[in-house]
Amino acid sequence: MDHMGMPDASGSRELLPALAEHPGHLFWRAAARVNVALSEALPPTVDVHAYAALLALAGGAERSQQAIAESISISRTTMVKVAASLSDQGLVTRVRNPNDRRSYALARTPEGAAAARRWRRHIEDLEDAITAGFTLEEREDLSRMLVRVAGPELAPDTPAPLLDSLGFLITRVHFRLHREFAEILEPIGIEPRHVGCLTALDASGPIPQAQLARILGVSGASVVQMVDDLERRGLVERRRLATDRRTQVLHLLPAATDVAGEARRLSGTVLDDRLGPLSAAERKRLTGYLVRFVTAP
Incomplete structure (x- = not known):
C-alpha cells in the first residue's frame, strides 16, 4: 500500500453529514485510517510493501523490480527501497533477468518464503482490526465492489491475497481518485483536500x-496549511473573536461559493466515471460501508 498522496490523519472519527455524502472524502478518510492502522498494528519487523513483494515472487517466480512494482501497485521509488531491504535481509536474491540478460531480476529465497508465511498472520490481524464490526458477508461484498472500482488500476497478476485485502483495495481506489481529482481541479486553482475544507465550512x-481539523480528521498542522492555501486563493479568511483574541475563526468569502460549486461538479464527473461499474444500489451500499469504516471506534 503505497503512501503517495495519502492524507495526514489524526485518527478522528468525527464525520460531518455533508461530508458523509461524498465518496471522494470517504475514500480519503478511509485511506487515512488504513495508514494509521499500519503504523499502530504492525510490529516493526513487518513491512507491508515487502510482504506484498514477497507474495509477487511466490512459486519460484523471477521478476524485475518494475514488474513487481506494477503487480503490487507501488511506485518505482518505493520498490527500489523495498528490494534493497529484502536483499539485505537475505529474503530475496538477484538473478539474471530471463527476459533481458543485461539486467537482474529478484527471486524469493527460502528465508523469504518463511518470512511471507510469518508476516501473513500479522497482515490478517490488521485486516481484522480495520473491519471490526463488519460481518464476513459485508466484508466480501465491499471487497467485490472495490475490486470492480479499482479494476483499471490493478495488474492482471496482482497477488490473490492483495485482492482480498480491504486495506490494499481502499488505498488503491483512493490513490486513483486523488490523482484524477487533482488533475480536474487544477484549472480552478484548488486541490482535492481543499474541497472537503470548503464543504465543511459551508x-x-x-x-x-x-x-475544522477534527471534522476533517487531519492534524492541526495540515489544516493550517490548507487554510493558508485558501486564504491566498481569496476563498477563506481568518478572523479573531472579539471575545477571545487568541482564537481565530474561519469564514468563507463570497468567491468560495462559485469555486466550491464548480469543484463539486468536476469531482462528480470523476466519481461517476470511477464508480461507473457499480449500480445505484451498490454505490449506496459502498457509501454506507465507507461511513462505517471511517467512524468505527
Whole structure:
C-alpha cells in the first residue's frame, strides 16, 4: 500500500453529514485510517510493501523490480527501497533477468518464503482490526465492489491475497481518485483536500481551525496549511473573536461559493466515471460501508 498522496490523519472519527455524502472524502478518510492502522498494528519487523513483494515472487517466480512494482501497485521509488531491504535481509536474491540478460531480476529465497508465511498472520490481524464490526458477508461484498472500482488500476497478476485485502483495495481506489481529482481541479486553482475544507465550512458556518481539523480528521498542522492555501486563493479568511483574541475563526468569502460549486461538479464527473461499474444500489451500499469504516471506534 503505497503512501503517495495519502492524507495526514489524526485518527478522528468525527464525520460531518455533508461530508458523509461524498465518496471522494470517504475514500480519503478511509485511506487515512488504513495508514494509521499500519503504523499502530504492525510490529516493526513487518513491512507491508515487502510482504506484498514477497507474495509477487511466490512459486519460484523471477521478476524485475518494475514488474513487481506494477503487480503490487507501488511506485518505482518505493520498490527500489523495498528490494534493497529484502536483499539485505537475505529474503530475496538477484538473478539474471530471463527476459533481458543485461539486467537482474529478484527471486524469493527460502528465508523469504518463511518470512511471507510469518508476516501473513500479522497482515490478517490488521485486516481484522480495520473491519471490526463488519460481518464476513459485508466484508466480501465491499471487497467485490472495490475490486470492480479499482479494476483499471490493478495488474492482471496482482497477488490473490492483495485482492482480498480491504486495506490494499481502499488505498488503491483512493490513490486513483486523488490523482484524477487533482488533475480536474487544477484549472480552478484548488486541490482535492481543499474541497472537503470548503464543504465543511459551508455546512458548519464559521468555526475555529481546531474544530475544522477534527471534522476533517487531519492534524492541526495540515489544516493550517490548507487554510493558508485558501486564504491566498481569496476563498477563506481568518478572523479573531472579539471575545477571545487568541482564537481565530474561519469564514468563507463570497468567491468560495462559485469555486466550491464548480469543484463539486468536476469531482462528480470523476466519481461517476470511477464508480461507473457499480449500480445505484451498490454505490449506496459502498457509501454506507465507507461511513462505517471511517467512524468505527
